[in-house]
Amino acid sequence: MRRRQSVIPSEGWIDVSVRLRSGMVHWPGDPDVKIERILKMERGDHCNVSTISMSSHTGTHVDAPYHFIENGDGIHDMAFTSMIGQARVIEIENQHCIKPEELKPNKIRKGERVLFKTINSKRCWNTETFVEDFVYLSTESIEYLVEKRVKTIGVDYLSVGGYIKNIDEVHKSLLGAGIWIIEGLNLSRVSQGNYDLICLPLNIINGDGAPARAILRPI
Amino acid sequence: MRRRQSVIPSEGWIDVSVRLRSGMVHWPGDPDVKIERILKMERGDHCNVSTISMSSHTGTHVDAPYHFIENGDGIHDMAFTSMIGQARVIEIENQHCIKPEELKPNKIRKGERVLFKTINSKRCWNTETFVEDFVYLSTESIEYLVEKRVKTIGVDYLSVGGYIKNIDEVHKSLLGAGIWIIEGLNLSRVSQGNYDLICLPLNIINGDGAPARAILRPI
Numbered sequence: 413m414r415r416r417q418s419v420i421p422s423e424g425w426i427d428v429s430v431r432l433r434s435g436m437v438h439w440p441g442d443p444d445v446k447i448e449r450i451l452k453m454e455r456g457d458h459c460n461v462s463t464i465s466m467s468s469h470t471g472t473h474v475d476a477p478y479h480f481i482e483n484g485d486g487i488h489d490m491a492f493t494s495m496i497g498q499a500r501v502i503e504i505e506n507q508h509c510i511k512p513e514e515l516k517p518n519k520i521r522k523g524e525r526v527l528f529k530t531i532n533s534k535r536c537w538n539t540e541t542f543v544e545d546f547v548y549l550s551t552e553s554i555e556y557l558v559e560k561r562v563k564t565i566g567v568d569y570l571s572v573g574g575y576i577k578n579i580d581e582v583h584k585s586l587l588g589a590g591i592w593i594i595e596g597l598n599l600s601r602v603s604q605g606n607y608d609l610i611c612l613p614l615n616i617i618n619g620d621g622a623p624a625r626a627i628l629r630p631i
Numbered sequence: 632m633r634r635r636q637s638v639i640p641s642e643g644w645i646d647v648s649v650r651l652r653s654g655m656v657h658w659p660g661d662p663d664v665k666i667e668r669i670l671k672m673e674r675g676d677h678c679n680v681s682t683i684s685m686s687s688h689t690g691t692h693v694d695a696p697y698h699f700i701e702n703g704d705g706i707h708d709m710a711f712t713s714m715i716g717q718a719r720v721i722e723i724e725n726q727h728c729i730k731p732e733e734l735k736p737n738k739i740r741k742g743e744r745v746l747f748k749t750i751n752s753k754r755c756w757n758t759e760t761f762v763e764d765f766v767y768l769s770t771e772s773i774e775y776l777v778e779k780r781v782k783t784i785g786v787d788y789l790s791v792g793g794y795i796k797n798i799d800e801v802h803k804s805l806l807g808a809g810i811w812i813i814e815g816l817n818l819s820r821v822s823q824g825n826y827d828l829i830c831l832p833l834n835i836i837n838g839d840g841a842p843a844r845a846i847l848r849p850i
């Protein structure tokens with residue numbers, strides 16, 4: 413017999429998405445974010461309507477395999493199971509790089525969704541200037557996570573890899589291994605522990621990535 | 632004591648969002664949807680990256696009170712409880728207009744999230760041309776839903792009100808009553824019944840609305 417009541421809690425969710433606005437920080441070379449009202453009630457229009465223009469990799473977003481793999485899956489191919497369910501926030505102390513030494517004591521298991529909270533969450537989202545020396549995952553850490561066969565990883569700035577460092581190789585490793593990537597989280601309001609995660613990217617056909625909303629709830 | 636396991640099911644979710652692509656249908660007067668790759672691996676770029684340009688009221692989206700109410704809440708003010716939790720899909724037979732006569736037998740209760748499945752879901756999303764005579768909610772139905780104090784309503788085309796009919800008055804009634812609106816659902820894959828709903832709009836500061844991803848799971 414089917415259950416008749418929802419098991420989805422409506423309350424207690426914490427937003428871990430970055431707010432979108434014109435002029436916000438973005439990856440160097442990507443177009444500026446523009447959110448502009450084209451209908452304005454204060455001007456006599458019957459309602460307010462805006463247009464949005466941004467890169468698919470700005471703010472909180474999901475990378476699809478197609479981002480770095482020719483003929484890879486597009487964002488619309490993502491199974492919801494990658495982004496919905498139990499997740500673990502792991503706090504990282506190293507202020508430069510996430511290294512395997514810091515990951516190993518956490519005993520990361522196959523199929524986990526792991527979100528790394530670094531100094532980025534506090535440091536990088538309060539400026540409109542791109543922060544080049546954000547904390548990133550070392551290539552060795554990525555190899556470790558691929559070997560552990562995690563389901564999804566999340567990071568708290570605009571790339572899993574470091575700026576002008578290991579971007580290409582770590583994206584190819586993760587995406588090639590079928591591990592989905594959430595980038596651009598703001599984890600400043602959560603601490604280490606277990607959470608329910610819901611992260612839903614926009615449903616873009618064949619998208620290389622998509623802006624997403626991501627929320628957590630302590631368990 | 633806290634529970635240690637997630638209660639959020641990872642499987643069984645049905646996508647009720649419209650897929651986004653260049654050239655897709657939009658409200659008359661809104662700008663065209665453009666999703667264009669600015670980096671292309673087949674051209675020798677190191678990865679694929681796209682830009683997105685669209686109205687905040689295209690495809691599956693959420694209307695904020697600010698859409699029709701000066702100084703109304705923006706999309707970032709939305710409480711998740713409006714869009715996460717139990718919801719009911721109600722199938723509508725009338726192919727022109729949703730009228731109170733068809734709503735009343737459903738005994739809609741205070742606090743419900745109700746999604747109306749009409750012929751729109753099958754008829755309107757398979758064309759790039761805007762369908763002017765989509766099924767909409769009559770002003771009397773909106774008054775009925777406001778009186779019932781539902782929490783959220785969802786419709787399966789681009790407006791709760793009819794084209795060149797009652798758009799302004801029904802938006803003002805609903806949004807003024809604190810009822811959140813999901814527009815642009817594609818409910819063709821679900822039938823009447825109870826579901827878990829998750830609908831997450833992009834987190835746009837002071838947004839009059841925002842593109843969203845919406846999913847359902849039968850309960």
